[in-house]
Amino acid sequence: MTTMRRPALYADRIKKKLMYLCYVLVALSLLLPLSLSAETEAEVHAAYKASAEAEKPAVLDRLDAIVSNASVVFLKDVLANGETSALRSRAAQLLGKLKQGRVELQNAFDNDDRYVRTATMQSLAMIGDPMSYPWFVKGFGDTKNPDVRLAALKGLSLTGKPNDAAKFREALNWGIVDATVYAIQGFGTIGARNEWNNIRRYCEDSNPSLVAACLRSAGRLRNPESVSILEARILDQNQEIAAAAIEAIGNFGGQTTIQTLIRVKKANPSHPLLSRINDVLKKNKAGKQYAVLSTSLNFRQQPNEQAASHGILGENEVVEVLERGKRKYTYLSSTGQEYEDFWYKVKDFKGRTGYVYGAFVTLVDTQN
DSSP states (O other): HHHHHHHHHHHHHHHHHHHHHHHHHHHHHHHHHHHHTOOOOOHHHHHHHEEEHHHHHHHHHTTTTOOOOGHHHHHHHHHHHHEEEEHHHOOOOOOOOTTTTTTHHHHHHHHHHHHHHHHHHHHHHHOOGGGGHHHHHHHHTTEEEEEEHHHHHHHHHHOOOOGHEEEEEEEEOOOOOOOHHHHHHHHTTTOOOOGGHHHHGGGGGHHHHHHHHHHHHHHHHHHHHGHHHHHHHOSSOOHHHHHHHHEEEEEHHHHHHHHHHHHHHOOOOTTTTTHHHHHHHHHHOSSSSEEEEOOEOOOOOOOOOOOOEEEEEOTTTTEEEEEEEEEEEEEOTTTEEEEEEEEEEEOOOOSSSEEEEEGGEEEEESSS
């Protein structure tokens, strides 16, 4: 009996040892990330100062994942006194990530080599402070360094002035996607409505980044010709594009924003960005419910088909619903079709109140 049980005992011991090893490995896998992430910025600063010059770039890289404003003074010092271009450039990049050190970055751009100038201009563009505008103009004029020019263009797209329109027109011809995006954004920033014909084609481009940039600029320019484009793009399946169009139509405000978004909600009641649409409607103080006309209708002064009319409301026109009638009304159309529905008291965007027949409208709630 004892001899027969030995294989089973050995198997049981091996199983227990394997389970123990598994527990150890799991524990190590949990502790290892903790030990790596436990390094503080102060410890990295100290390691940098204690390291040989050749080791300092690798030490500085360790800041990237944990950097905060606690490192600003340290990074400014590296930017000013780091021995190599690589160190000073890395410090500039980290300051840009923190959106700190504008003055020091501007000084470095004026006085350092081409590699540091590139890094500092990229960081100044990330910060996007209007106080850096003169440096963006200087950077754009640096025709010997394309990377500096591109970063300066980004900065100008955020801080530009009306006299920069020629720079943006030039950048549209560079054949670089990022440059085109920045140029389109720049036209929106400077409010160059007369440039709409130069950028509208990008709203139909196959590149989503160009489309989104075009839509956002359309919103800043608030050109009435762009409203139909924005409405169509809100229904785009690409959410980056749809979000940009929602943001853009929100910039128009009032009647244009409300009517457009109500029509969008009618077209797609389960839009994936519905909460964002509702937020824009709320910001524009939209009413609780609207009606979208499915055909042209008489805007009746009383809730019956014999009542005098304010005039004709057009197909797809949007009116605010004030209240629904208490009883249904049977209506016989000119084609002989019979309908039974409520009359709705509504208000148009001219401030007139009247009635429309429910069979010919779609009701849209603003917060559902």
